[in-house]
Amino acid sequence: MHRLKDISNKDIPLPLYGSEIIDDVFCRFCISDFSAPLVVTFSHMGHKAQKADGLDSYKPWAFDFVKSCGFNSISFSCLGATNWYRSAKLEDELKLLSPLLDRFEVKLGYGGSMGGFGIGAFAKVLKLDRVLLINPISTLNADIAPWETRFSKWRNELDWSHGSFDGTDFESTGYVVYDPLYDLDRKHAFRYKNLTHLKVPGVGHSMPLHLKEMGALKKLFIDFANNQLDLHWFYKKVRNRKLYPRYYKWMLEHCKRTTPSRRKVISRHYNALNGYLGKSSSETDKLFGALRKAAIKLESTDLTLALDLMMQAKKIRTKSPFIDKKIIEYKRKLGQT
Template identity: 35%
Template sequence: MKLLYWLDEWLTLSPSEQRERLPMTGCDLLDDVYVKYHLVDPKKPLLFAFSPAGTNYQTSDLHKDFAPWGYRLAQKQQVNVIAFQHLGQSNWFRSRNLIFFLEQLAPLLTPFSTRLGYGLSRGGFAVGAFSELLQLDYVLLLHPVSTKNTTIAPWDTRSSTELAQQFDWQGDYHDLQLGNAKGYIIYDPTNEIDRKHAKRYQTLTHLRVYGMGHGTHASYLNKFGFYKQVAKDFMHHQELDIKKFRQQTKTLRLKEDYYQSLNRANSNSPHRLALLSTAHQILADEKENHVQEHQAQIDVQPLIDVAVKHQDDHPKDAIKLLKVAQQLVPDDPLVEHKLRQLG
């Protein structure tokens, strides 16, 4: 627990001496959780990041350059970061050693006035559970689990719920405790279990992404840079431009590759494939309307003017220009007339 000792000593220094000790980078192993930290400036936000499910790192995988989920992104944004990577496949941040560490850590963070929490799925659970303890100001949660306590959430029938019962879901920090944290929760409302978990985060701003799914789909959204840009905005401003966010998700949904990826991820679920097919058809129609609206706003007259000006000296180039104009406005009678003339 090197970070605790370092912070305890650091707090006794004057502000100028504290600044001289930064940046500070290190790591600790807390039973089955690896923590890595990079502290640069107490005037900048301090981000707590907790890893999602889908990884199965072991102690043997750790090395000096190993970076937990969210660590490198925060480092590139030049904010302070303390990132937690669970080890093993079934791990819900329930280790007594980890909890003791967080309880000792919380009162040592007084110089950091802005504290953020960032978590996806299982990591979202940890952010919600430890939010009040760590006195987080803002959180960004991506399809988080709120608890694996079967009394509180009997509707969470995922296989991970049964595996999670090996841990204590009655003791401290087993359920969401947001405290005064504000922020955002992003999820797919067509995923019934995710929707029910999300409803329990009543004080957060809900942002819905249809077709986003849960778990394995995260890699497909990462492919389009979706999570990364949202996280960057959150780290820098602690706010998301909701109008921009909705435009981004609309643009994402108009990508054919997005649906192809989701179809592959859901190949064993006829129910979700049917939902995706319906959504895909609706959005294909939306895309066609979008293209038609865009075409209606295109002025191809400058292309026609250039083609007409050079049609005698460079007829082949004029035809190429007119064909470009035809692609932009397929039914324009003037373009068709000029092409027939030159053809």
């Protein structure tokens, strides 16, 4: 098992694979090609390591995903209790790690929510070239973000006045993805002046999940990593959220800007979509069959699209062992399981 400091040793054969604990943070890394981009990730609040569960097989958020895309990965997650990566020892260790990463031609950051804070907080220390932040929390410093009300426990218990406490204090370029109708996430996003803003209205927080279910997450990440993101493609995908039930559900339950007349329209569409996805008529049976047939035909040429079609078929017929089997098969081949 290797250590992070081994990155500086040019005589060690690749791949370098290992893990280590830095104070209250767990790190796992895999370095396979120094000419390929390095992607640093920080896990969100719902994905943390537990010593009691054993750490030999634990993978921080996005670690396997980044590897499956052919990139080098250094991934961090909280160890035990949620700590927002506020450890002074962690910051000191990252400062020591930073010059070792100069071997990589391209250094990227990727994280969402609390993980987005982690990337922003240490982007300058790690000298990241570009970042992809998904509904990031920019800081819990009460003077900077007094309107943030969701994380009062950690605002009160942790030090937000020393070290890298502001997740917008960096010069890297890149993208921030958020729902402009969700006021708290929008206020955080507006603090990232040097990033291109990608807006996905009407889905709320948990943006990686929404992007994944809309079939946009993987291509968004890969295109970002390759520095060739197509904004026309992205917003075309975003418009398809009107076929995504959670869009209507969030708009009805959480959007404060929805007028009564607008709520009626949204409710009508939501009920119609749920009815369409749940009923078993000859029309939906034909659509189900067409999606399944097209996915199977694409298995050998475009597995990502095949998976997307199978996921759409599953929305029409939720209880189909064949569809479930195919989805598991495709995800395994794509490295998503």
